[in-house]
Amino acid sequence: MPNDAFLNDLANGGSAETLLATILKYHPDLRAPIDVVAIAHRAGITEVRDLETDAFASALITNMAKGEAAILCAPGLSAQRRRFAIAHQLGHFLLGGQPVDRQCRNRDLAETRRDTPTRKAEMHANRFAAGVLMPKPLFVASVAGLGKPTVTHLPDIAATYHVTLEAAVTRYADLTQTMCAFLFVKDGVLRYARPSRFFPALSIQAGDPIPASVKSATPNDRIAWLPAEARDWIQISRHTRQPRLTMQILSKANGFQLVMLFVNAAAERRADEEAEKEATEKPSFGQRR
Structure with missing residues (x-):
């Protein structure tokens, strides 16, 4: 499929979930760890480079009149946090219509609240970033292959997807049944x-x-x-x-x-059923008149 069809579908995406579905549609052979820089370039990001300051974790700089958009990351970020920062700014670039310049701090890249417009925007960008770096079909299948849940799986998952432990845990908590x-x-x-x-x-x-x-x-x-x-x-x-x-x-x-x-x-359902059964079958004794 031509690249402009991909861009057209992204432009009509709207929500993080729709955008992620579009990315999976045009990248059916994704394997962990995800090449987020390649996806960003194909989605319209012209440059990914370091910031000249560490005052922010990452930034999005756009000049849509020239068709240019750059993602900048703090030079001190670990490789895992840099990948998440790139995916986060790609989320800002694609979500909410016309892209605007962004400067995000570390706390923004961990935002889960939605009680203000700013926090809600950061939360949606984080959900998008997690979905890009840990696509749901791949993630669910790899977790299922690990067997019964255990805390020791989480560092292995983080290593597989080349993300931080915090990002792997958050994605696991979001998707697990x-x-x-x-x-x-x-x-x-x-x-x-x-x-x-x-x-x-x-x-x-x-x-x-x-x-x-x-x-x-x-x-x-x-x-x-x-x-x-x-x-x-x-x-x-x-x-x-x-x-x-x-x-x-x-x-x-x-x-x-x-x-x-x-x-x-x-086990909890069985215990509740037993407790309800016991309460139902328990004899009641009326007072003799």
């Missing part, structure tokens, strides 16, 4: 969490100290599924049955920890 949550911890304090869509609401917030059972874990500990106290992590009402929660802890020597919380959804 399991009830799990990932918590990034530094020196005993929660930095941020990435729950899957099916996981119960967390009670622990960014900046909170983590339970002692996690803080005491070391890099030398064998990684295994451990019982976790549900009330330490998730919101449970007084009249709600406490789910059986397990966790794995990946600890690094620099005080960094990645905690994976897991709820067996099938």
Whole structure:
């Protein structure tokens, strides 16, 4: 198919999901790690180069009158963060109609909120970037090939797609069908969490100290599924049955920890059915008149 057909379809894309579907349509043989620079060039980016300052993580500079658009990245970025920054700015370039110049900081490349127009735009660019670097069909298939979920899969996934661990975890949480949550911890304090869509609401917030059972874990500990106290992590009402929660802890020597919380959804459904059955069959005794 001619390149202008690809550009025409991108111009009619609109949403991040439609744009990603268009990229997959014209690049059916994508393999990890994705060549994001090649995709950017084909999508209309004329240049990818370093910024002259590290005040921003990345920037988009456009001159549509001349048909020029450049993506610039801070010179100190790691290769993985640079790839995400390029994909992020490509998202800005393609989303929302007429491209405008952008200057994005590191926090913008991690934005997940949508409570202001600026945050919403950054969030959409991040969703697009994740979809370009970790295309859903490839990602889902590679995760399924790893077998049962475990926290040790995440560094391998990040290496396969040549992205940061944070980006791999966020994509995993977005696409998985399991009830799990990932918590990034530094020196005993929660930095941020990435729950899957099916996981119960967390009670622990960014900046909170983590339970002692996690803080005491070391890099030398064998990684295994451990019982976790549900009330330490998730919101449970007084009249709600406490789910059986397990966790794995990946600890690094620099005080960094990645905690994976897991709820067996099938086992929870069976437990709920048993509790309902028991409540239904329990005899009731009326008072004798």
